Amino acid sequence: MNINLTMIGQLIMFAMFTWFCMKFIWPPIVAAMDERKKRIESGLIAAERGLSEHKEAQQKAQEMLNQSKDQAAEIIANAGRQASTMVEDAKDVASQEADRIKAHAQAEIEQEANRARNKLKDQVSDLVMQGVNSVLAKEVDAKTHKDMLGKLSQTL
């Protein structure tokens, strides 16, 4: 346990070790650690930003979804309305057409009936004339009577 030059040697060694540590060991390690700290910090900030962006995007998507749903509903409603008006229109057209056809048919029927009635009148008057002719062969001037009967048949 003698105090001797060892002490000076240890002192020099200690100084050298400390100098080496200060020069070559401490700075690079601390620099790397600081850099990692910065990286982690920026990473966290980026993650936060990403999260908020994601939220925003989700909100936007939801909005768009809602909008398109509304639009779809509107389109469906429009389509239904249009369809019903088309049906109504078609009904109108159809009933008009039906009315027209009916009127036409009625007119035709009436015409035909008139024609038949007239024909019948002529035939009846002819028949009457024949009968009257055969009954009143002599007294009757065929021509005058025919006119008379014609006038009569006109009034029927």
Next chain:
Amino acid sequence: MATGNELIASGDYIKHHLQNLTYGQNPDTGVWELAHTAQEAKDMGFMAFHLDTLGVSFVLGVFFLFFFYRIGKKMTADTPSGAQNFIESIIEFIDENVRGSFNGKNPMVAPLALTTFIWIILMNTMDLVPVDWLPYLAQQVGVFFGADPHHVFFKVVPTTDPNATFGMSIGIFFLILYYSIKEKGAGGFAAELLFHPFGKMMLPFNLFLEGVNLIAKPVSLALRLFGNMYAGEMIFILIALLPFWIQWSLSLPWAIFHILIVLLQAFIFMTLVIVYMDMAHQKDEH
């Protein structure tokens, strides 16, 4: 342990273990040589080196610097490797301590604290190597070179040599003086020694008080570390005197307890270094 012979043998054993391998100038012949006995080593006085203390502490210091330097060179800010993690946790621990206790601005303090902490831990840890291994190895080497095995001393733990602890603490003392004068100015530092704590009227008393305070810093640093480690080593040596089959029952608990002392003493030394450096940097206290 009953007979006198055994007592002498165990006394010799202890003394042998506590003797450094001394290389110095023989006062009688003036020749530089290895001391063969404790008395010879003592007679060499100041002109001698403890080769074991210097060698072991040098190897440990180089090991520490080499290890940290290699990892430091490969440092990456990406995912760290296991070794890098280990070193980073130490650095962070030191940095935290320095930031907590040291208020000045000096890029030297943190590396200084790191060096003291790791170096002292490594030197103290040599205490946990079984007490006879390295001395025995040294003896075999000595015998190989033709020395008498009884004259080959080897003290493994550098911090059980006051030369080592005083070497460090004197370095710290110089730093305290240097930074006190640099930060406070020679006048400021003198004023701190002369006019504190009792004002101008009590100048001699102040000087005495502050002088003791200043000198006590390196002395207490060195003696605390030395005393703790010396006592621990002593107990290991005493345990080694017991019959081999019972030794483990004492040496194991003591070794486990000693791990605590190893770390604690290194931590105390480092913390005090930081605190002393902080005191040296404080300008406007007065």
